[in-house]
Amino acid sequence: MSKTVLNQAEEKMNKSVEAFSRELSTIRAGRANPSLLDKVQVEYYGAITPLNQLATISVPEGRMLLITPFDKTSIQNIEKGIQKADLGLSPNNDGNVIRISIPALTDERRKELIKIIGRYAEEAKVAVRNIRRDSNDELKKLQKDGEMTEDDLKRSQEEVQKLTDKTIKTVDEYAKNKEAEVKEV
Incomplete structure (x- = not known):
């Protein structure tokens, strides 16, 4: 027992x-890591959805995250979701992908x-x-x-x-x- x-x-x-x-x-340690965006929620067709279900997140360079949405029409909502998450990150949207430069701490x-x-x-x-x-x-x-x-x-x-x-x-x-x-x- x-x-x-x-x-x-x-x-x-x-x-x-x-x-x-x-x-x-x-917790952001100055290096790019896709798990930084794990808590990001995005409004997608009226439903709140985790970012990782709407896009692929990759690390092309040591201090950059690249977010490639599966549906290009959701790019504005993804950008808003990242800003709402209040992670201290600034997303840059070029219409196809979102780049996030991770600033040094x-x-x-x-x-x-x-x-x-x-x-x-x-x-x-x-x-x-x-x-x-x-x-x-x-x-x-x-x-x-x-x-x-x-x-x-x-x-x-x-x-x-x-x-x-x-x-x-x-x-x-x-x-x-x-x-x-x-x-x-």
């Missing part, structure tokens, strides 16, 4: 790390991004700790119901703690790597 609780905890913690990783991928913006990374990391750690708390509560309930001994409870709680420590270490590594990427000139 405790194995089920541990497996559920591990699965939830992994999902928290994945969500954190996705959040990090949307200023020191001020780098510091801002590092704070944002820290905030995302803290949110991920809190989520992991909440999962630990919920798992420990479940284990205590099992012990109270007589489905596990006191020793099994201690052992299982130690396993949950090890899992928590490992997951938080992973979050810290991701954050450290992203901070290094942002600091890179």
Whole structure:
């Protein structure tokens, strides 16, 4: 029974790390990356649609994104969607494709991004700790119901703690790597 609780905890913690990783991928580190536009939503024939379903996004140069719409009539809406996303990017539309030059980061913006990374990391750690708390509560309930001994409870709680420590270490590594990427000139 405790194995089920541990497996559920591990699965939830992994999902928290994945969500954190996705959040990090949307942070612009001075290099062009198609994932910068993952959150861009475009109004297309009355429906809000993710940009990546309306166009291909490529990186022809280190600091440029090239957006090629599948339907050329949607190019104005794509441009509006990018501007509405408030990513600090300026799209240039030539009628067929949209080019976005990624400006170099200023020191001020780098510091801002590092704070944002820290905030995302803290949110991920809190989520992991909440999962630990919920798992420990479940284990205590099992012990109270007589489905596990006191020793099994201690052992299982130690396993949950090890899992928590490992997951938080992973979050810290991701954050450290992203901070290094942002600091890179």
